[in-house]
Amino acid sequence: MVAQNIFFGILSAIVIVSALRMVTTRNIVHAALYLVAVLAGLGALYVLLTAEFVATTQVLVYIGAVMVLFLFGIMLTKAPLGNEMEMTGKQWPLAALVAALLGGVTIYSLLNGFGSDRLVTDGPVYRTADVSDEVFSTYIIPFEAVSVLLLAALIGAIVLARKD
Amino acid sequence: MTGDPLFIDGVDLVDIGIMAAKVLVAFTFLLVATMFMVWFERKLISDMQNRIGPNVAGPWGLLQTFADGVKFFFKEDLRPENADPLVFRLAPYIAAVTAFLSFAVVPIGGSFGSGSSGTVTIFGRETYLQVADPPIGILLLLAMSSIAVYGVMLAGWASGSKYPLIGSVRASAQAISYEAALGMATVVVVILAGTLSTHGIVAAQAGGITRWFVLSSGVVPFIVFLIAATAELNRPPFDLVEAEQELVGGFHTEYSSIRFALFFLAEFMNVITMSAIMVTLFFGGPAGPILFGMTWFWPTVWFLLKVLAFLFVFVWFRATLPRLRYDQLMHLGWKLLIPLILFWLMFISLKELRAANDWNWIATYGAAFIALAIGTALLLAGLRAGDRAFQDELEEA
């Protein structure tokens, strides 16, 4: 349990620092890489919570696919190497306020919902098969809806990429 | 319950010691095997090309790689002035560390089947002969290969030079294209084994050659996996990333000295890991006859021999096959391998269910045939429409 807390501390520090660096850096590729670090840190936190399959999903989908798309997007348009640019918009105080409010609401709802509940350390270990039991029973409709949603996303991407 | 029995009853100092020993052995094995692999490839390819190959450093040139490695340390480490310093330094770490980690889930020994579950006993503790056996097992390999894309991509981008940039964009598109086929070929194995753990996959193949997944999955997934793995490793004939005639050295053109050596090391380490993974998934891992005495010794020997066979295959590919053009590469990956393996994994699932539930033979395979016909018709229609759309686009331009 002590080891878990130590790792939780280290990982949280990495995630928080990377998140801050992501919004303060002036290089757009660096910002994307700090986002990768945030996502990887969250993935490691899922491992700590024994949700290993979710952690792998995080790495495969977010780091392996979504962020690669981000980087492609940056390279497709413009990735000014070396020359840093101002990436902070004029409305940053407003945005900071919204972010603070959102963070406050999340923290409040978490504290309100779970309070001082502790993680069950010797509880059931979730196997990958448990994930599929859930997906193919309770969440079967959202599961099928995901494919339609992604079909729409792909059509959107093709329309965007068209010349005319 | 999956997982290394070493950690079942808590973790104490002896456990940690055994774990550290296993990690060190795997680490050293990888480095030495990489050294040997580079020599093996050079020697073999020179045989195939009627040359002698390295023959000066050590007996039969065996120490050639070691000499090269030492030399790299003494070379000047250059960085182009318009490179991005931070990312330029980061890229070799990503490449090398992911290469090390992928090997963690490979079982390199232990006898399976007929009562024994592949454990060995060291200092009174039972353990598996693999670095780690996490429940997600084989997914760790996929996760590592999707992180490894960053090593290549960032190295190319951060160099601030044309050839690396073009090479890295090509490489990352190639890697993600074939990763899908690689992942789906692995799904077929998971259907048959019913577990993600590599130890479980090997255990499911115990009991003779006919139970090896290369046969019971109908060979197709193995061929798809082999092609996708070759592409994923950027090995010939898929080495467009460093097509020296057009891109100099591809993504590592600007890297010199030890940083280049690290990319080189990672590349060859990945070849070894991928061969080991193929042995694990399709060829029963360390399975093989135990000839005399020492039950722990023979499985490891069989494992190494099988890996060596795959290393030979990779070198053979390089000596035989001409490099693909980029459009051929993309067409092979997307238009052939992915539809094929998608159908095949559905088919294997159906086949397994039929065997388990004793469904009517004609109804089951009739349904599969109808699905195949519809799928093929759709695919062909899509291909023709795509060809026409592309022709129109070109004629307009």
Place this chain on the structure above:
Amino acid sequence: MEQYLPVLTLGVLGVLFVLLSIVASRLLAPERATVAKRSAYECGVTEQVAIPERFPVKFYLVAMLFIMFDIEIVFLYPWAVANDELGLFGLVAMTIFAGIFFLSFVYELAKGGLNWGPGRQLITPATSPERTTTSTIRKVGLEGRIEIETAADDSEAA
């Protein structure tokens, strides 16, 4: 979770290996950078054209399609593990799911999103009747040679 301890150890060992190699190389290797050494490699030519800042949009479409297949694979794994337990219901659900993905894949194919190579009709043959030595070889220094030849002719005539 203890199962990840060896993975972590191996990772730390890997990082240390890279770090120590780079430090050792820094101690051992010379450092005599010049302008030529520090410029981008261009096969010996001085850099003249800027680095391309835009790439074909096809790469973006491939990455988009990969996200879709990656998500499909992520759902395929839990289904594959429990294939026996889920039975026909799981297979039908997965077939619908994968079928819709296949449809979007065919849609991208039909829109030409996965065409990379030259179109079949537009590949010009390597040789054609118009391509002769007079059309492809530029004769260098021809003017001087003609003059000399005509001068020789003149002297012969005289």
